[in-house]
Amino acid sequence: MRKINTILCKFTNKNWFRYYSGEYRIFHFPGISKAKEENNGVETVMSKIQLPSSKACVVLTEKIDEPSKKSRTPTKNVANTILKEPQECTVEKVENMPEKVKCLRPVPRLKPVTKLPAEYNPKPPEIPAIKLRDGYMMPMFGLGTWGSAPEKVEAAVKHAIKVGYRMFDCAHVYENEKAVGKAINKSIEECLVKRKNLFITSKLWNTYHHPDLVLEGCRRTLDDLNLSYLNLYLIHWPMGYKAGNELIPYDACGRVLTTRVDYVETWKAMEKLVESGYTRSIGVSNFNKNQIERIWKVAKIRPVVNQVECHPYLTQQRLMAFLKEKGIVLVAYSPLGAPARPWVKSEDPPVLEDNLIKTIAFSHGRTPAQICIRYQIQRGNVVIPKSVTPSRIESNFDVASFELTGQEMKMLDNLDRKLRLVALESVSNHPHYPFHDAF
Ligand SMILES: NC(=O)c1ccc[n+]([C@@H]2O[C@H](COP(=O)([O-])OP(=O)(O)OC[C@H]3O[C@@H](n4cnc5c(N)ncnc54)[C@H](OP(=O)(O)O)[C@@H]3O)[C@@H](O)[C@H]2O)c1
Structure with missing residues (x-):
């Protein structure tokens, strides 16, 4: 043996x-x-x-x-x-691990390991950071908070800070910014982290697209988070919704009430937020190439990131190449394939169940989620997996100490099937709906 x-x-x-x-x-x-x-x-x-x-x-x-x-x-x-x-x-x-752990198959004369190997390093190294086009550094890895219930997200963010996370992806529409803010502020009070070492992103919701409402949208988020500035503020979607208290306003027939505010005008109001110190950087989310080109032509301050859905079933190779050319960072959302999205269908293939991803995971002694996260980092993308589960918050973070080979990266690229999981089809008739274009 x-x-x-x-x-x-x-x-x-x-x-x-x-x-x-x-x-x-x-x-x-x-x-x-x-x-x-x-x-x-x-x-x-x-x-x-x-x-x-x-x-x-x-x-x-x-x-x-x-x-x-x-x-x-x-x-x-x-x-x-x-x-x-x-x-x-x-x-x-492993609460009460038995003295002798039963083998999966009986192995005669198996000798116990007496020493941890040199390469076993329980303390993961630090996550790399990327320089944005305005000079600020952004960690390439952070915690997503969409769908994290307020009563869970506070503990999750606090745990993540203890584990080493420094970037948090928030949004007004997630309806949990107060809880996220509580965790951040408590962690700062308890000297677990300093504000200057955190990178906090939030997003302007669709009901605040009118230029006169942009400051209000940002202030609302800052109040909820109880912070004096954001590191990054994004236009969440290119489509505007009717302003008001409803996050998603509907008409009597159940159609979303939209507005035709041009996101280029919204962008000009976003620039003012930088000038007055409410946020350090600004960017967009769910924008396609043409929409970015339109902003690019008139912007005084150009977008530093485009946050879009990106995982091995939607690799976004063409959009990535375009953004790279412009010096815009791609932030990969739903990097694990958003398994808990409310509209998931039984026939949708779960990214984390993919055989190739599982194989690569096994060969590295890692989880499929770690492979999906590492895949984005090695492509030069920022990645923001969400979890409220302590063990997953830890394991998802532990991605800096291994590397996928060039061949594995290619195999993962080839899994692309243009499968968009967050499509917001209910507003696909809006003139600014981004996903009719190829990229
Ligand atoms: N800009 C946008 O329009 C937009 C859209 C979507 C998402 N986002 C951002 O991107 C973040 C991430 O995307 P996402 O939340 O859609 O999906 P995701 O990160 O791909 O997946 C999150 C789901 O996977 C589970 N999970 C986490 N780690 C896991 C692991 N190691 N093994 C198995 N399952 C695991 C989580 O469960 P538990 O929490 O129960 O552990 C959660 O249900 C969001 O939270 C949000 O911040 C932005």
């Missing part, structure tokens, strides 16, 4: 299991190698063993009947086998 040789089989390298708030993951690869008879007497098994520090780890081992026999499993075959059937078979809580 020996650990799989990394030269022989890089793909099935030893995978250290990571601990996130007491959760550990067990992967099982049925048929990781050929049957013993077909494979020169070599059989691959996977086992879970307990480390003395009570951390769990998984070691892939090869079982060799005759010790002298060398495995001749070709790397290519193993990789092909993995591509078929990766499964994360268990997620368990």
Whole structure:
């Protein structure tokens, strides 16, 4: 019995299991190698063993009947086998971890690991930052807050700050900015973080598009967050809605009441927010190429980011290339495929369940979510996964200490199926609806 040789089989390298708030993951690869008879007497098994520090780890081992026999499993075959059937078979809580952890398959003479390997680093390195076109630095990774109930988001943001998150993506329409603000201010009071080290983004909602309402929209957010300035303020969508107290105003027939305010006029009012210090940077969200070009021509202050849906099923390659040319950063929202979106249909393919993503995850000893997040960072995009679950907040953050290969990045690019999950189809007849254009 020996650990799989990394030269022989890089793909099935030893995978250290990571601990996130007491959760550990067990992967099982049925048929990781050929049957013993077909494979020169070599059989691959996977086992879970307990480390003395009570951390769990998984070691892939090869079982060799005759010790002298060398495995001749070709790397290519193993990789092909993995591509078929990766499964994360268990997620368990480790509250009372038993003394002896049961192996997935009995492994004779398995020796306990006595020392953590040098590469095992429970403290993740810091998240990289990107320079915006106006000179400010923006962390490439932050916490999304859409759909986070106010009673949960306060704890989530506080936990995230403790874990190391420094960027938070907020919006008036998420109806939780007061709770997010409470967590931020408490964390500052408790000296967990300084305001100057945080990067807070929020967004002007569609009912505030009229230039006379832009300042009010921004002030409302600043009051709710209880902050004196934002780092980044975005026009949430190019389409304006009828102003008023209703976030989504409807007519008697259930149609959204919109306005024809030109977002270029809204943009000019956004520029004033920078000049008066309410926000440091301004940008847009859900804008297409032509809409950005229109702003670009007249802007005194040009948009620094465009926040758009982006994940392996909607890779946004053409929009990304256009934004890069302009020096605008793409902020990837719904990077995990927004699995909890209210309008999800049973036939929609879940991004996190994709076989290739799971395979790549296994080969790095990571979760599919970590692969989706790392994918965006390596493309040079900022990424903002949302979670209110402590273990996920931790694991999603732990993405700086591994790297996807060029080949893996290409394979992920090829998963693109132009699947838009946040389409706001109810206003697709609005003249500024952004998704009729190719990009
Ligand atoms: N500008 C825009 O128009 C716009 C539109 C959409 C989103 N956004 C922003 O982008 C952020 C992220 O997008 P999103 O919220 O749509 O979707 P997402 O980040 O792709 O997915 C969030 C969902 O995935 C779950 N999740 C988180 N980590 C996970 C993990 N490691 N494994 C499995 N599931 C996991 C979360 O559940 P739990 O919370 O229960 O853990 C949540 O239900 C939003 O929160 C918002 O800030 C902006």
